[in-house]
Amino acid sequence: MQNGQVKMVQVTGLRKKFGRRMVLRDVNFAFSTGDVIGLVGPNGAGKTTIMKGLMGLLAMDAGNVRILGQPVSVNTHTVVTQQVGALIERPAIYPFLTGWQHLQLMTTSEEQVRWVVQALQMEAYIHRPAKRYSLGMKQKLGIAMALVNCPRLVILDEPMNGLDPQSVKRLRHLIGQLAGDGTTFLISSHILSELEKIIDTVILIDQGEVLLQRTMTQLRESTRQALVVRTTENARGLQVLLQADYPVAQRGSNLIVTKPVALTPLLRTLLDAHIQILKVNQRQEDLETVLLRLLAERKA
Numbered sequence: 001m002q003n004g005q006v007k008m009v010q011v012t013g014l015r016k017k018f019g020r021r022m023v024l025r026d027v028n029f030a031f032s033t034g035d036v037i038g039l040v041g042p043n044g045a046g047k048t049t050i051m052k053g054l055m056g057l058l059a060m061d062a063g064n065v066r067i068l069g070q071p072v073s074v075n076t077h078t079v080v081t082q083q084v085g086a087l088i089e090r091p092a093i094y095p096f097l098t099g100w101q102h103l104q105l106m107t108t109s110e111e112q113v114r115w116v117v118q119a120l121q122m123e124a125y126i127h128r129p130a131k132r133y134s135l136g137m138k139q140k141l142g143i144a145m146a147l148v149n150c151p152r153l154v155i156l157d158e159p160m161n162g163l164d165p166q167s168v169k170r171l172r173h174l175i176g177q178l179a180g181d182g183t184t185f186l187i188s189s190h191i192l193s194e195l196e197k198i199i200d201t202v203i204l205i206d207q208g209e210v211l212l213q214r215t216m217t218q219l220r221e222s223t224r225q226a227l228v229v230r231t232t233e234n235a236r237g238l239q240v241l242l243q244a245d246y247p248v249a250q251r252g253s254n255l256i257v258t259k260p261v262a263l264t265p266l267l268r269t270l271l272d273a274h275i276q277i278l279k280v281n282q283r284q285e286d287l288e289t290v291l292l293r294l295l296a297e298r299k300a
């Protein structure tokens, strides 16, 4: 019996080899309806392969995928065709059809086509044959095709690729709006500064495994706050602080204190040594710094 607890996506023990190369080792994750998930990790980590597995586009060697409780494989994908919209790698585009005609292939609702064209600001070229589209126009058409039917789950592989800053902003806004209405998103991207503005959960993949799944709130709570201090004499400031047992390093023209410390005694230590303080600020690690640190810690 299915109940209110049924997950939007549940992936268990997914394995995949290409020849002798193990690409997915043992992938497990799940997420709920309405979540916006960022799938991140280094080149070749296995993100696209996972997305193809979710869509039933690629046979897996082991494990299983369920979307809304229903199984998905290369032979079983009713739930995918009914509930999922996706753009994985490049959009499949027929050169002689217009953008509008592509969208009509995906839905019978003219109203939906008009809505998505307007939402992604594609009016200027939507009636031109797609062979005359630029890379960014094709990318937007691919995104529009994934969204036009208002699917419950949208899978986007590197959606920001080739988009200009204005289009990235528009897309971000649209994703936020649709997520607010209950659409679930799984988005891979290397542009972590953009991604962290829209996702509420991150799944980090490395070498075919899930290294971490955290909500952004959890991640922010566990991120480090670095204290950045600039003085008139950083080299001497570094010595003075090290002698006083502060966890400090010199980076560029700044001194970075990497663990939480009381501010006043630290500043007094510098002032007592007649070192003038030019600037002090607290800097939260961003998503990129946190993920790079986690990957580096794994290799260490």
Ligand SMILES: Nc1ncnc2c1ncn2[C@@H]1O[C@H](COP(=O)(O)OP(=O)(O)OP(=O)(O)O)[C@@H](O)[C@H]1O
Residues within 6 Å of the ligand: 018, 023, 041, 042, 043, 044, 045, 046, 047, 048, 049, 050
């Ligand atoms: N059809 C294929 N045949 C052989 N190897 C493949 C095939 N598709 C992917 N691979 C390999 O599988 C691994 C994972 O690839 P995948 O495209 O899933 O990575 P990714 O995390 O999406 O990387 P990127 O960030 O570069 O897009 C890579 O080592 C890749 O070379």
